[in-house]
Amino acid sequence: MSRVNHIPSVPDTCSTTEAAQRLGMAVRSVQLMVDRGELQAWKTPGGHRRILRSSLEAWLDARGGGSAAASQSAAERGRAKTLLLIEDSVHFQNLISLIVKRELPDAELHVAADGIAGLALAGRLEPDLLLIDILLPGIDGAALITSLRSHPQFARSRLIVVTALDEAQREPYRFALEGVPVVHKTALVTELPPLLAGLAPRTAAHAA
The missing domain is CATH 3.40.50.2300 (Response regulator)
Known part of the structure; x- marks a missing residue:
């Protein structure tokens, strides 16, 4: 009987820059959200934050979705x-x-x-x-x-x-x-x- 080795799946993550673009925020704001525990993340050996996309989407869903964040970002740019x-x-x-x-x-x-x-x-x-x-x-x-x-x-x-x-x-x-x-x-x-x-x-x- 052959044995199949299951490789654990790697969580889908993104950088703070990608998260900032998704949220329409500054990178520093995203870093502070991580520090406050609002987004789940960890640091790579090189010191870079990697944010779980699932926690990012959950944060957006709790606040009305990505379209609301994009609208807020557009309003920020226009004023x-x-x-x-x-x-x-x-x-x-x-x-x-x-x-x-x-x-x-x-x-x-x-x-x-x-x-x-x-x-x-x-x-x-x-x-x-x-x-x-x-x-x-x-x-x-x-x-x-x-x-x-x-x-x-x-x-x-x-x-x-x-x-x-x-x-x-x-x-x-x-x-x-x-x-x-x-x-x-x-x-x-x-x-x-x-x-x-x-x-x-x-x-x-x-x-x-």
Whole structure:
């Protein structure tokens, strides 16, 4: 009698990027959902999250299905974006404001000159994008960035750090900056616009 060796089936999984596209969310939001246990996942030996598609579909079904998520995503793309700049230098407040106005003319930009005021504004606005200087009066910029990245309230907020520190000077803050776009203040005019482009509402031509 022959023996058939049954190979255990491998669960159907996807990456956080694929899940984010399916849900119409940012990758960071999906990572936080995993951390909160809302999606079932594990990490590969290389440290990458693999999400069970069954848990992804169950999450969608519980909230009205994928079409609702897609509609929400479309609404997010169509509305005017809210940005918050936390920067103590008036010169760079003005420069960044000019760049934002040029790249995102319909965006609503709020400015805070210190970390305490910035944190209060962030809690009230829940902005689409936070632009933060890592050296701020009144608060440790690295602690502020870490807090904002880990708080569920800001899960959908994108983050860009602007700084006058060079790469060596930023080393003590590496734990807070990992995975976050960092723009040196001398390169704002060239490096910030491409990062803002991802926030621009999609036109009908792009959506087609």
